């Protein structure tokens with residue numbers, strides 16, 4: 001498991017460690033580790049020139065010391081001090097160390113907020129670098145780059161290797177606010193522990209490869225803010241049958257999915273559950289999807305009966321008034337009203353009206369999350385009136401004075417909105433995206449990024465529901481079921497894609513080999 005800690009927790013742990021150590025020890029360790037990584041990258045690429053961008057905080061201090069080490073190692077080394085900092089505004093001991101090591105020190109000219117008024121040559125210095133260390137701001141950084149910093153960042157050569165020191169400058173270190181105006185690093189070298197921005201959607205793109213340097217600050221006993229399951233975690237969590245198990249004790253999954261309008265969703269969801277090794281499937285649906293499920297998943301039993309968990313909603317048509325479909329909707333409502341665990345997706349989300357006492361995973365994408373919040377959260381003070389939101393099935397039912405949550409708002413703060421839905425419903429919320437968030441009240445957020453971009457395809461969510469439903473039926477808690485389901489779904493997609501296009505049915509068929517290989521990995525892992 002990869003664990004990231006909140007900025008407050010990092011500062012507290014570092015302060016406690018610093019109190020026991022001579023002044024400057026942690027920065028010295030951070031700078032040495034950073035310089036070693038930078039030297040390795042330069043040597044791999046045959047590069048000779050390093051430039052550090054230095055801001056006014058300790059992040060700039062780390063960078064000054066690291067560039068000093070690289071100068072001592074024989075690299076052509078320079079730093080550019082931001083115009084807003086100047087010589088007097090940067091870490092004094094770091095600057096002295098850099099100068100003593102022969103680092104060429106440039107100070108960017110110009111007013112920080114109007115850099116074009118004083119063109120100078122520091123952008124050319126940046127453009128020459130084979131490797132750039134971004135030491136503009138770290139965990140003390142605010143989102144966005146000021147113009148004086150942005151001008152230098154824009155000058156970086158496309159072929160240069162960019163290492164963000166601790167956190168890519170311009171990111172919100174907490175990973176909540178968006179990342180448009182930030183350094184897009186090839187690699188981030190962070191100290192002690194990952195920070196939330198490194199794992200969350202708002203910061204992950206700008207982070208690049210993440211390398212953690214140990215600076216001797218212990219984090220094992222510090223509660224994490226964000227977690228990511230890795231392949232090595234699967235064997236410990238996946239429900240492997242024991243000799244005493246039978247199909248019932250392993251978990252029966254009830255699936256209420258598919259409709260005359262979207263029959264394929266039933267096939268994808270039940271196929272995924274069968275592939276994930278569910279004990280048994282009971283399928284509830286209308287005539288066409290029943291026929292398809294019979295054909296595609298002969299293991300499935302049609303009709304209601306005793307189950308251990310429900311998967312409700314993929315391809316469910318909540319608008320139809322067909323007799324057959326009404327019976328299916330009644331089954332969906334009864335499942336949601338039951339005290340059994342449930343994963344609720346797509347059409348099923350339209351049937352969610354508030355809290356559910358049983359273990360629940362809601363799996364919206366950004367649009368569904370916006371719709372759900374608009375419907376459930378009457379107390380919000382939103383900036384956009386409901387009428388400006390693209391007309392959705394439930395838009396007409398909203399009171400006119402109700403403020404709606406928009407998809408853009410969800411995309412600008414996915415974590416905040418996922419938390420809001422978790423608060424409103426008491427459920428685990430899995431928000432789909434290229435990084436999938438799993439939010440449960442009282443637990444560290446799980447952020448899974450296992451899938452190729454090809455997975456953004458119709459039907460992929462139906463497959464995910466089948467996997468999560470299987471894990472709920474086997475008795476996993478919603479937080480684990482959702483995050484483990486997302487991981488396995490992503491790995492199956494990756495295998496099925498092999499770098500090329502992907503269809504949802506291939507993802508479903510990729511689950512069995514993916515689980516097999518992940519379990520084998522667990523058996524061969526030490527300990």
Ligand SMILES: NC(=O)C1=CN([C@@H]2O[C@H](COP(=O)(O)OP(=O)(O)OC[C@H]3O[C@@H](n4cnc5c(N)ncnc54)[C@H](O)[C@@H]3O)[C@@H](O)[C@H]2O)[C@@H](O)CC1
Nearest residue numbers: 014026027056057058059137138139140141142144146166
């Ligand atoms: N706390 C510790 O014990 C350690 C901290 N270390 C380093 O210290 C950093 C934190 O240092 P600070 O608290 O001084 O804060 P930072 O250096 O992260 O940021 C503060 C400085 O950046 C400027 N700034 C903030 N946002 C900006 C933006 N968007 N664009 C341009 N400039 C911006 C501020 O004006 C200020 O000068 C860590 O990220 C890490 O690199 C390491 O030396 C290891 C030990």
Ligand SMILES: [K+]
Nearest residue numbers: 134137165167
């Ligand atoms: K930085």
